Amino acid sequence: MQKEVLSTDKNVKRYLVKFDKSDITKAEDQIVRELNQRYTFHGFRKGKVPKKVMKIKFGEDFVEMVREILLDQVEEEFRDDKILFGPYIESFALDNDFAEVEVLVHEHPEITSMKFEEMKVEVPTEKEVVEKFVEERIKDLLEENPILEEKEEPAEINDLVKVKYTVVTEDGKELYKDKESEYVLYEEDKRPMVQDLVGKKKGDYVEINREFEDKKYVYKINVEGVYKRIVPELTDEIAKTLDSEVNSVLELKEKLSKEGAESFKVWKEDYVRNYILAELHKYVDIDVSEETIEDFVEKTLERVKNSGKYDEEVEKYGGEEKYLDELKEQAIRSIKEMTVINKISEDNNLKVEEKELSEAIHSFAHMWRIPHDKAREIVYSNAEILGNLMWDILSKKVADFLKEKVEIVEVENFEEKQKEKEENTEEN
Structure with missing residues (x-):
């Protein structure tokens, strides 16, 4: 040859x-x-x-x-x-x-410049995140452990209702009999079992007709009790009931602060990594052929048309011409990303290790709720799935490598500033 x-x-x-x-x-x-x-x-x-x-x-x-x-x-x-x-x-x-x-x-096109030292990643301060974490966790704990005060009046939103119900099929067969349960009547919970209990009081009877997979059922519900949920004030005694390992409000907050700090550490690593990958294309210049860009656009168009979403995409971008311009921008971004990740991994001997791939397959199995052996068989028998998993691992390793080159800055009032940036971007 x-x-x-x-x-x-x-x-x-x-x-x-x-x-x-x-x-x-x-x-x-x-x-x-x-x-x-x-x-x-x-x-x-x-x-x-x-x-x-x-x-x-x-x-x-x-x-x-x-x-x-x-x-x-x-x-x-x-x-x-x-x-x-x-x-x-x-x-x-x-x-x-x-x-x-x-x-x-x-x-892969020639990379004419890489300017990652110019990238600045803004993250919230640890203090700000941990304080918010502690505040929200305490609020959730108190909400989950209210003081219940029985009432004779009809049930209202946010009350707790205890019921006993029987489920009967359309031919009269009992599936459940006198099953006990309780429901908090949250306004956003639109289930009939919840919505139909609003306005009911102890001793009332409710029937709900439901249909699942073309089969009809009748829920026969007896209201056993209605309780007003009173969220308690946080005191040392209440803190003990919220967590058996603490003896005071101070100890509870200290424990939650440690949890918050650990969560922040993991979140920050993921956030910085994802930010770097998302912004990668802005700090790289390549000398790429127009034919490569056209090839990328044509293949994307083919996939979109085969999925039946072409008209929807054209409408979203305000016309075919604007949609094609967007696809061209996407092509350039993707080609830059693929090229620079390949280049950095090659120059710095960054490879996907067997252990890393095994961990990714384990996560794949957990996500799809299938046995690990079955997930491994699926991954290794499908080149596209295997390639995507390996690319995801390699991309993260490159992002971790670049973390040492970019500037990471902690800023106060992070969420407000991010919101302002998004609004300014939309206006422009």
Whole structure:
């Protein structure tokens, strides 16, 4: 096999791959061996059918098998190259004595500059986050542990109602009988079981008709009690009931502050990492061919059209022209991201370790609620899923590497300032 460059346009290259007679003979011999192992032919001993006979028996199918082997060799030839998109087969010619394949590849474009030292990542102060965490956790704990005061009046929003109910099918079969439960009547909870209890009082009876999967059910509900929920003031005694490990409000706040600090540490790492990856394209310049950008846009359009969402996207961006402009911007951002992550990982020997991939598969299994062995089988049998997992791991490692180069600044009133920035961006 010989490979020569036909043309170059920045990162786009067209190659001519040539196979001589010996290459074709090897491919034919491989096919003959495989066919002899798989088939028996009348008049020939097993495994002893000559090539000439095979060519006659299989005709054009034999030629197609040769073609597939040669194309596999072409893909293998480019496998280790740092290719962005491709290889794409543009033409294929096969004769008895030679074959020629024209191949198009989009390599990673040249990076002309990287200015990550100019990136500034703003994060909230630890003090601000921890104080808010403690405040919200105490509020939640008090809300979850109210003082209950029984009332004779009808139930109102935020009251707690205790019920006993029986569920009967449309043919009279009892699924549950005298099942006890209790509900807090939150305004945002739109379940019939909750909404229909508003205005009811102890001793009332309620029937609710429900339908699931074309089957009808009747809920026969008896109101056992209505209670006003009183959120208590935080005192030392109340603090003990909220957490058995503390003896005072001060100890509760100290414990929650430690939890908040740990949560902030994890959040901050994730936030900085995600910010760097999201802003990466703004601090990188590349010399990329227009053909590469067009290729990215065309493939994106194909996916969107196949999903049936093309008209929706065009409408969202205010017309086809504006949508295509947006896709072009997306292409440039993505190409920059892929190129720089590849470059930094290669230059600094950042690789996906087996342990990291195993942890990612474990998370995949947990997310989809499937056994780990099954998740591993799914991942390793699907090149796209495996590639996405490995890319996600590698991207995070590159972001962690870049954290040492960017400026990380803690700012007070973080949420307010972020909101102001978003509003100014929308106005502009």
